Amino acid sequence: MTDTSAPTRQEIERWARRHGIEKLHPEHLDRMSELAVYVADLGRSLRRVASKDDRPAAIFRPLDGRHGQDGH
C-alpha cells in the first residue's frame, strides 16, 4: 500500500544531508517534509505513456548549439 504520510523532520533532514543539502533552517526542513508529499503525489498522478517506444522530448536543441552545450 502506498504510504502518503509526510516524512518526519529527522527523515527529511537525513535525506537532505545525504544529498549535500545541509544548510536548511529547521523551518525549511519542515516545509520540505510537506513538499515531499506534494512531489510524490504529483509523480504518481502524472499520466504515463503506454508504449515503451515513446521516447522523452529532447532537452538539448540540435538546431542551435548555443542551447545546453554551454550551459544556456
Added chain:
Amino acid sequence: MRDPSQPPRSIADASAALMAGRVTSVELVERTLARINAVDDKIRSYIHVAHDRALADARQADEEMAAGASRGPLHGIPFAVKDNYDAVGMPATAGSALRLGHMPVRDADLVAKLRSAGAVLLGKLSTWEYGTGNGGEYFDLPFPPARNPWDITRFTGGSSTGAGAAVPAGTAMFAMGSDTTGSVRLPAAACGLVGIIATPGRLSLKGILPNCYSLDVPGPLTWTAEDAAIVLDATIDRPASRRREISLRRATGLPIRGLRIGVMCEPLGRFPAPDAAIATAFEAGLKVLEAAGASLHDVRLPLPVSDCFDVTRVLGPAESASIHEAELRERPQDMGFALRDKLMAGSLVRAVDYIAAQRQRLVIANAIDALIRDHDAIVTWGSLHVAPRLGVEPEMTAFTVETMLTPFNLSAHPALVQCTGFSPDGLPLNWQIVANRGDEAMVLRMAAAYERDTPWRDHRPVL
C-alpha cells in the same frame, strides 16, 4: 490628446519620427528617463537605470543617423531588459540577493543584437527571483515588486514583472522578457500588451540566466504587434534557407481573409471557466476575425490543459534544482520563499518521474502539432483571469496557474498574447494566438489584423 512630453506610443511611430527628423534619439531617451523619474516610484518597473550610458548611446545614434547611416527601425529606440539578461556595465541580479554585485562581462546575445540594431538600453527590469515563481508574492526579495500601471494595487503578472509594467507606463518603448510556462505572456495579459514567444531555438538564450533548459524561451513585450515584429526581425535567428522570406513587419500588414483558424477553448480539466469579461471579449474577438474574412473551426486540446500544467510542474522544479543546486546547498537562507520552495521541491523529484514527464511532453507536443497543422493559426484563452490583487495569494496563484499557456511551451509553437479589451474595472483582457512551428509571421499577422479592427491600442494607463 497625447502629452507631447511623453515618448511616442509605439516603436513604429517613434522610428518614423526619428527618420523624418521630428525627434532625436536623445530627446526620446530624455523623455523616457523623465517618465521613469515621474512614475517609477509607483510601478517599480526598474531595478537599475543606466542614465549616462543611455544618453551616450542615444547621442551616438543621432550622430549616425545624421550621417545617413541608419541601422533600421530600432535605431535610437529606448528599451530595457528583464534582469536575468546579461548586459555589460550593468548589474545582473536576477532580482535576487544571491547575485547582488554580479557584473557580467558579456552582453546576452539578444542584448548584443539589439544594440547592434541601434536600440538604446536604458536598464534592467524587475523580475521574480531568478525569473521564476509560483504565482505568490512574498515581499522577501531585495527589490520591491513591480506594480500594474492599470491599477497599482494589482500584480503585473510574472515572472517578467518589470517588463509588463514598463511598456504600458512608457518607461521603456519595448522590453525583453523570458518565458518558461508563461512569463512573457502573463505580464502581457495582465498589463494589456503584446507578448510573444518564438519557436524555441529561433531566439538565442545565451546570456540569460537559465530557469528550465527544456522550456525556456525569451520574447519581447511591446505595445503593438507591428512593434513585436520589428523587435523579432532584429533578433530572430534565420537559417540560410529562410533569409529570403519577407520581414515579419511586412507580414503584419497582410490581410487574414481566407485563413483557416482553429478556436480552442476546451478542455480546461480542473481549471475554472475564464472570467466573464474575458469570455465575452473572446467571443467578440472571434466576430472581428470572421468579419475580416477568416474561417473559424472549433478544435479541442488533445488533453486537459491542467494535465499539461502538471507536466511542467515536474519539469520546471527538477531542472531548476539542477541548475541552481549550488545555491540551495550553500545559501538557502539568502533566497526568497518562492525560489527556495521550488528548488527544494525540484530536489525531491525522482528521475523516473522526470523522464515520464518528458515522455508525456513529446506525446502532447506531437498531438498539438498535428492539430495545428490543419490550420493557419489557433486562437485560445491566455490567462483565464484579469490581473490579481497584489499579495492576495489565491488570486495571484489562480492568475499564474489557470491559463492555457503551458500547452504551447510543451509543444514548442510560437504563441502570442494580446489585449482584447478592458473589464468594467478597467483591467486588460486577453487571448492567445498560436501558429505552426517557425511561423511567427502568422501569429503576428493575426494579431495585427485584430488590432487594426479594434480600438484597444488607443487606451493607455493614467499614472
